[in-house]
Amino acid sequence: MNRSSSSGPGAPHHVCPPATLAAGQEIAGFRITRVTAVPEIRATAYEARHLATGARFLHLHCDDRENLYAIVFRTPPFDSTGVAHILEHSVLAGSRHFPVKDAFNELVKSTLNTFLNAFTAPDFTCYPICSQVRADFYNLARVYTDLTLRPLLKKNTFMREGHHLQLGEEGALSITGIVYNEMKGAFSTPERVSFSSTLQGLFPDTPYGVESGGKPEDIPQLTHEAFCEFHRRYYSPSNAYIFLYGGIPTRDHLEFLAQQLEGFTAIEIDSRVPLQRRWSAPREVRAEFPVGESDPVEKRATVNIAWLTADADDLPERLALEVLQEALVGNAAAPLRQALIDSGLGEDLSPLTGLVTWYKQLPFVVGLRGADPDKADAIEKLALETLERIRREGIPRDLLEGAFHQVEFKGLEITRAPLPFPLILLFRTMSTWLHDLDPLVPLTFPTLMASLRERWTVDAQLFEKAIGRWMLENPHRLRAVIAPSRTLGPEREQALEAELTARRSAMSETELAEIRRTMKELQRDQRTPDPPEAVATMPKLQIDEIPRTVEMIPTAERAIEGVPVWEHDLFSNGVAYLDVAFDVADVAEDLQPCLPMLGAAATGMGAAGMGYAALASRKALALGALAADLEAAERLADDAPVQRFVLRARALRRNIPEMVAIVRDILIAGDLDEHERLKDILAEERNQLRASVAPNGHAFSRRTAAAGLSLSSRREEQWFGVSQVRFLNGQVGAFGDAGAALRARLAELRMSVFRRGRMLLNVTGDTECLTELRAALAGLVAALPAGGAVSGGESRAAAGGAVSAGAPRGVAIPGEVCYVARVLPVPRHNAPEAPALWVLSNHLRTGHLYKKIRVEGGAYGGLCLYDPLKGQLPMMSYRDPNLERTLEVYDTAVDAFLAENLDPDAMRTAIVGAVGRLDRPMDPAEKGYEAMRRRLFGLSDDDRRRFREGVLSTTIEQLRACADGVLRRASVDAPQAVLAKRERIEAANRTLARAFVVETIEEA
Ligand SMILES: [Zn+2]
Secondary structure (H helix, E strand, O other), X not given: OOOXXXXXOOOOOOOOOOOOOOOOOEEOOEEEEEEEEEHHHOEEEEEEEEOOXXXXXXXXXXXXXXXXXXXXXXXXXXXXXXXXXXXXXXXXXXXXXXXXXOHHHHHXXXXXXXXXOOEEOOOEEEEEEEEOOHHHHHHHHHHHHHHHHOEOOOHHHHHHHOOEEEEOOOOOEEEEOHHHHXXXXXXOOHHHHHHHHHHHHHOOOOHHHOOOOOOOOOHHHOOHHHHHHHHHHHOOHHHEEEEEEEOOOHHHHHHHHHHHOOOOOOOOOOOOOOOOOOOOOOEEEEEEEEOOOOOOOOOOEEEEEEEEEEEOOOHHHHHHHHHHHHHHHOOOOOHHHHHHHHOOOOOEEOOOOEEOOOOOEEEEEEEEEEEOHHHHHHHHHHHHHHHHHHHHHOOOHHHHHHHHHHHHHHHHOOOOOOOOHHHHHHHHHHHHHOOOOOOOHHHOHHHHHHHHHHHHHHOOOHHHHHHHHHHHOOOOEEXXXXXXXXXXXXXXXXXXXXXXXXXXXXXXXXHHHHHHHHHHHHHHHHHOOOOHHHHOOOOOOOHHHOOOOOOOOOOEEEXXXXXXXXXXXXXXXXXXXXXXEEEOOOOOOOOHHHHHHHHHHHHHOOEOOEOHHHHHHHHHHHOOEEEEEEEEEEOOOOOOEEEEEEEEEEEEHHHHHHXXXXXXXXXXXXXXXXXXXXXXXXXXXXXXXXXXOOOOHHHHHHHHHHOOOOHHHHHHHHHHOHHHHHHHHHHHHHHHHHHHHHHHHHHHHHHHHOOHHHEEEEEEEOHHHHHHHHHHHHHHHHHOOOOOOOOHHHHHHHOOOOOOOOOOEEEEOOOOOEEEEEEEEOOOOOOOOHHHHHHHHHHHHHHHHHHHHHHHOOOOEEEEOOEOOOOEEEEEEEOEOOOHHHHHHHHOHHHHHHOOOOOHHHHHHXXXXXXXXXXXXXXXHHHHHHHHHHHHHOOOHHHHHHHHHHHXXXXXXXXXXXXXXXXXXXXXXXXXXXXXXHHHHHHXXXXXXXXXXXXXXXXX
């Protein structure tokens, strides 16, 4: 295949880097097999094979500073002992050339990586790294390759990461191990049980039928020998897929890899996953997950209906199924989703719903969560009857067009959510490459979409037929019923206990002594630091290898009828981003908490005579996404309050006029009258925020502590913190009577906020997008009511009374863990101490806090992040078993640092790690938005350059002076807060000098 760059009329002007190598050429022991232009992502793809080992190589060469290296092995497991997963953990614990115990953490600390992780999938294991700095990139790639190909795989590592026996104080036997505990946790959640039982149930005769992560009851069967054998079998270059992305020339990568692969030879490995034989009749599986003895069991089950559909190598069919999934369940107006939700048989869709694209044969799942197991028949019947009706009546054309558009948008957008863009490309190519198919085809989205559309033109019934073929007439159908059980937990515990008691009583004294010896040995191993010669093997980046420049985001300023328009001309693959920001600094104190709800209503209700469902269809046809945001800070130069409500829309270039029309309709003719819908949105907002408390406890704790430090911190607490949870709770509770009151306040806000005088337009995209936006935006500006400009005096007046720190606050939440935050008020971005504060906070995070709070304290994490814009340095703990002890760790941070005596090597590591956190790569949407924030807050590129220079030249003396001066002073009476169980806070209060004032999260 050979694709060349097209530049006909209407085609985007994509430029692929010119080819520097040709197919057939031999370089550094590799033979180039194919060179292909991939204009869709502005890349030139080089495929090659390593002659000595057969290792597969693919480099997407493009003009991107961020480079990705990933080594991937096909690792289909034979059983559910979790061998692939335990191996994934264990290879990161040192290798022949880098024999340090926690190589992964060393890399986290001392490199400029922009991504560093490892994944175990049902049939492969993947080790990716990203960096924007060449020397750093090769350091990371060198260590990662050696870790995977030449790991130490010590017995101790296996026992720690996998499983081992331990004897308690009373002599009771138990099993522990990191993956063992991880999977025990995973299998206590309904989502994981639903995922595993449904997908494994569809493939009973293949490796997809076992649990690659490991089942807790099977993990203890894994032996160290089987574990090493799994590595020998699969972690060979002959079974490796090496993927690279970015701007470094291909030849350099080949030469680098030639060194890494030296000494390896080709071996015969069959790691292919066989095809599942198709069934002639539907089947059922049942699974359970544990709930507490007094927990409700009603409406907690999940019922999934799953089909085995097309083979992964049938790309046209796969794409058709992706479009079909959008049409059936993709948005609020999709018919299968509507039928399932409106039936009341369950609360929401099963999270597994949709097409699963990982597997060699593609599962398609629909299901309901929050159901009862005895409704399984009714749910299956409803799903089948609804599909039958949709097939008979035909899918409305608008719905399919909207579905086409959503798939196309997702395929084109350059985004770092949920993963950095190079990783998204990696996983796209893997979906075919791993099954011995062309890795580049999934990258050619526009071409594939065009041919699907052509098929649809020829056959108007294409999607209705697909419903028949892959669902209604497909006997390979599985019904999975995942039900809660109050007895499962205790039963499992008892069974395990009985087994261990029996084993214990059969053990000889020698065997028991051996277990004790192993436990001691593991502890000793953990405590002993790596010998200096091992530490010295880790590659170190020199300060002069770090670029001195800061990345600048292009910004052009224009105006339309006095409304400022900030334009950011960036390659965005044909996607346009529009941020409409309104000044809200003068909004009265009592209306401030309503601003998040204003955003939810603007993006979720109807407008201009269309109900919310009709508007949802219209949005699916034209928008990639629509969301609202709130920003608050004090301007750097003069501390003036800056507060903005931002409506954010994104769309493909051809939909720019419609995007702007939708935004205009929402702003000038938004509808607040659909009472039931407003109620649903309010409840949804409340549930989401409430559900985010536990996973983000440290952030809630920080916001609570910081609320008294500045006006912007108070706003953030009101909008996103504990008091917002209370506000929404109050609104939900009173909606019956007071719904009208909320509506009136929202209407008042709309009237006063959505006005030309307080508007700012911020737009991002390719040059063509910007030109088109300019034309469309004139209409938007003209449509908005004039006036509304906010004066400095008004915003200061709205700020109200003085901000004060007040007493420590303890917010009572359920659960066993604490989230402890203390926020130190420190100088801001342009102060002379700011760069040293940045280095110091990063060093405390990876040093003192990591060691005391996580390693010794047993918390999931300890954090310390200097926010230069706010002038705050929060210390936070996450899922922390301790409270008073953690406060002591904060108290001793300064003295612990001063006692450390950093040597020049450690100082360099501290600086490299700190710079790494300055250079976060951003996608086009983030870049445009960040440029807007910087401008609003008065942060110039010169400020950022000086700050970076300051970080790079920080000295040990400066750090010590900063700790002893600024930090010590700021620690006195620094505000603090904790989220924890009430009894826990009250117990702490008995010994603390500064007691927490206890409040509950539900009400003040
Ligand atoms: Zn894991």
